[in-house]
Amino acid sequence: xxxxxxxxxxxxxGGDVLRAEHIAKRFGAVTALxxxxxxxxxxxxxxxxxxxxxGKSTLIKIICGFQQPDSGRLVVNGQEVVLKSVDQARALxxxxxxxxxxxxxxxxxxxxxxxxxxxxxWPLLNNRSMRDAARRYLDEMGINIPxxxxxxxxLSGGQRQAIAVARSVYxxxxxLLLDEPLAAMGAKEAAIILDLVRDLKQRGDVSVIMIxxxxxxxxxxxxxVNLLQHGQITLDKPAKDTSVQxxxxxVVAEYRRAMEQRQRSA
Amino acid sequence: MSETTQQxxxxxxxxxxxxxxxxxxxxxxxxxxxxxxRQREATILVVTVVLLLYFGIHDTTSFVSQxxxxxxxxxxxxxxxxxxxxxxMLLICGEIDLSAGFxxxxxxxxxxxxxxxxxxxxxxxxxxxxLSGLVVGFVNGFITVTLGVPSFITTLGTGFILAGLALTLxxxxxxxIPPATVTIGNYLGTDGWAQFIWAVILVAIFHVVLxxxxxxxYTVSTGGNQLGARExxxxxxxxxxxxxxxxxxxxxxxxxxxAFYTNTIDPLAGQYLPMFYSVTAAxxxxxxxxxxxxxxxxxxxxxxxxxxxxxxxxxxxxxxNSVQIVFGAxxxxxxxANVQLARVRERGRIR
Numbered sequence: 201x202x203x204x205x206x207x208x209x210x211x212x213x214g215g216d217v218l219r220a221e222h223i224a225k226r227f228g229a230v231t232a233l234x235x236x237x238x239x240x241x242x243x244x245x246x247x248x249x250x251x252x253x254x255g256k257s258t259l260i261k262i263i264c265g266f267q268q269p270d271s272g273r274l275v276v277n278g279q280e281v282v283l284k285s286v287d288q289a290r291a292l293x294x295x296x297x298x299x300x301x302x303x304x305x306x307x308x309x310x311x312x313x314x315x316x317x318x319x320x321x322w323p324l325l326n327n328r329s330m331r332d333a334a335r336r337y338l339d340e341m342g343i344n345i346p347x348x349x350x351x352x353x354x355l356s357g358g359q360r361q362a363i364a365v366a367r368s369v370y371x372x373x374x375x376l377l378l379d380e381p382l383a384a385m386g387a388k389e390a391a392i393i394l395d396l397v398r399d400l401k402q403r404g405d406v407s408v409i410m411i412x413x414x415x416x417x418x419x420x421x422x423x424x425v426n427l428l429q430h431g432q433i434t435l436d437k438p439a440k441d442t443s444v445q446x447x448x449x450x451v452v453a454e455y456r457r458a459m460e461q462r463q464r465s466a
Numbered sequence: 467m468s469e470t471t472q473q474x475x476x477x478x479x480x481x482x483x484x485x486x487x488x489x490x491x492x493x494x495x496x497x498x499x500x501x502x503x504r505q506r507e508a509t510i511l512v513v514t515v516v517l518l519l520y521f522g523i524h525d526t527t528s529f530v531s532q533x534x535x536x537x538x539x540x541x542x543x544x545x546x547x548x549x550x551x552x553x554x555m556l557l558i559c560g561e562i563d564l565s566a567g568f569x570x571x572x573x574x575x576x577x578x579x580x581x582x583x584x585x586x587x588x589x590x591x592x593x594x595x596x597l598s599g600l601v602v603g604f605v606n607g608f609i610t611v612t613l614g615v616p617s618f619i620t621t622l623g624t625g626f627i628l629a630g631l632a633l634t635l636x637x638x639x640x641x642x643i644p645p646a647t648v649t650i651g652n653y654l655g656t657d658g659w660a661q662f663i664w665a666v667i668l669v670a671i672f673h674v675v676l677x678x679x680x681x682x683x684y685t686v687s688t689g690g691n692q693l694g695a696r697e698x699x700x701x702x703x704x705x706x707x708x709x710x711x712x713x714x715x716x717x718x719x720x721x722x723x724x725a726f727y728t729n730t731i732d733p734l735a736g737q738y739l740p741m742f743y744s745v746t747a748a749x750x751x752x753x754x755x756x757x758x759x760x761x762x763x764x765x766x767x768x769x770x771x772x773x774x775x776x777x778x779x780x781x782x783x784x785x786x787n788s789v790q791i792v793f794g795a796x797x798x799x800x801x802x803a804n805v806q807l808a809r810v811r812e813r814g815r816i817r
Contacts, residue, residue, distance in 0.1 A: 315683070
């Protein structure tokens with residue numbers, strides 16, 4: 201688990217905890233990722249931006265081991281890894297909040313919180329321990345839900361999202377991937393999640409990749425932003441060197457190009 | 467947008483936000499949900515007790531007797547209960563096994579031929595017969611999970627094959643129980659209450675497996691949200707394989723028990739009826755056909771309710787054919803109630 205910063209191309213003093221090199225992925229006729237190069241420094245919060253369908257979620261799913269790239273390589277803590285499963289990525293300290301949350305509606309909040317990380321008193325589940333820990337942790341985070349014993353089906357969209365984020369943060373992951381963690385949230389709930397990410401940043405040993413559509417939120421919390429367009433990273437800037445305006449302009453320009461193409465082909 | 471913000475902001479507030487008017491609404495909502503969640507077993511419990519009381523009072527002399535109790539619980543209910551355990555596990559993870567009644571028919575022949583023709587010791591022959599159910603379950607899993615055929619079709623096919631194998635192997639002739647296996651047979655099914663005791667023990671075990679172990683949690687997850695379960699890292703294929711294999715072994719066990727109890731190995735035993743009864747018991751006991759929820763205890767009570775109807779109508783001399791009308795109605799009422807309750811629950815959630 202030692203991250204030796206002997207790799208070429210390293211800029212951050214802490215060393216890169218994750219690098220994706222020349223990642224490509226196709227789904228049948230659809231090319232999701234062409235050639236993605238991305239790096240994540242220790243303790244850094246990286247904002248991953250891009251249009252719908254740009255390949256953001258695919259990239260996240262490759263890094264968390266849910267899907268395998270067609271080509272390219274992943275380097276975690278200076279070592280090349282081939283991730284064949286979510287469990288394998290988890291063992292390396294990579295955890296993810298999927299866009300669809302991956303919650304099981306029929307299970308209680310605390311069973312969802314501990315899914316695939318159950319506390320066992322062999323051969324049974326240690327429900328009491330999981331229930332108490334989930335309650336304590338959610339209270340600590342300021343996520344207010346009626347009870348940890350209700351099925352998640354009975355919670356609001358924002359509450360469900362908060363549970364999914366809390367689950368990943370609680371897992372003690374060293375590399376946290378958040379795929380639109382704020383999508384279904386109102387301002388108050390979003391503030392809770394943003395505070396949480398800020399806390400992680402202060403701890404210094406957790407690195408985060410966050411996909412979001414609200415550029416204001418992204419620039420507020422991220423150290424650096426990457427823009428993914430047509431399966432490639434087309435912009436890589438420290439957050440302080442860019443602005444909501446610049447990011448908007450890029451997106452507007454892309455829409456214009458798309459419009460022009462449509463008109464030309466019509 | 468601001469509306470959603472307000473609404474959700476209300477629900478996720480600062481820590482220690484005391485009990486306001488909104489938390490009492492949630493409290494009531496929780497209470498309702500709790501009642502509905504529990505009611506699925508409560509309803510079938512009431513139905514079963516009412517049926518037992520009705521026949522107990524109406525036909526006291528013939529219904530309330532040791533002989534009839536053994537007939538009802540051990541001979542009629544136990545086979546339905548044991549197969550229903552497997553079907554509940556499968557239905558919860560989103561699959562079904564139509565071949566259960568054919569494994570039931572086929573397994574005793576394995577015991578017979580191994581013991582009589584190949585001289586395999588009785589206990590080993592019985593264990594291998596049970597394992598044949600495991601193998602059929604594995605094949606069902608392989609075709610469904612690995613080859614991607616819907617389990618309805620998979621098990622339809624394997625069921626036909628097993629029916630044909632049993633008929634071909636036996637030349638469509640019933641076989642006698644091999645004498646060497648009789649002693650073990652007593653413990654399995656011949657002695658009066660043996661089948662029911664097995665059923666109760668298995669219900670207790672699988673109730674715990676479903677509600678208190680990782681396997682149960684992953685079974686619910688697989689049927690509740692298959693993609694989500696996979697994303698969380700659950701090997702949903704393994705869960706399905708396992709539950710097909712559990713159902714296979716349980717069906718083989720029932721086949722052996724019934725063979726011992728009836729003292730013959732019948733190439734026409736089982737067929738579709740035990741599977742239909744078991745799925746009926748599961749469904750009226752509160753198991754969802756679409757996966758994600760169900761209870762072993764509910765299926766246990768559902769099976770006893772069905773057995774009570776079969777037995778009671780038989781005692782009252784009502785034509786066996788009309789019993790089927792009652793069964794059909796019972797299934798429909800249970801399903802309508804399930805669907806409607808789900809709608810009420812959904813409405814409660816949206817507020």
